[in-house]
Amino acid sequence: MQEATTAEDALGALQHGGPFDLLVMDEIFSDMNRSLARGSEAVQQLRQREAADGRPRLMVISCTGNAELGEMRARLLECGADEVWTKPFPNAHDGSMQRSLAKLLPQHVL
Numbered sequence: 001m002q003e004a005t006t007a008e009d010a011l012g013a014l015q016h017g018g019p020f021d022l023l024v025m026d027e028i029f030s031d032m033n034r035s036l037a038r039g040s041e042a043v044q045q046l047r048q049r050e051a052a053d054g055r056p057r058l059m060v061i062s063c064t065g066n067a068e069l070g071e072m073r074a075r076l077l078e079c080g081a082d083e084v085w086t087k088p089f090p091n092a093h094d095g096s097m098q099r100s101l102a103k104l105l106p107q108h109v110l
Contacts, residue, residue, distance in 0.1 A: 011042055014058070059104040064087065
């Protein structure tokens, strides 16, 4: 597991590190002065890099606290997310988080 505090750091880690099975990307970063202030922009860049390099598609969960979930969910999926979680995250005690992860990463035992 590796943690990045900015979208640029996350893309750099993906470019130079890994291999990774899953990326969990927040939509809004605290430092809005960065060139990639939104996770959706970073996911779009990731998808472009994957296509250009012929790399396999990395599973991406985008996270948002946006109250307009319907529109936000559609936009995040359109940008390349495989799943969208709203904050607070799915409850680990009711099994929804495990089901979501199992759908994205069926090769892993959860």
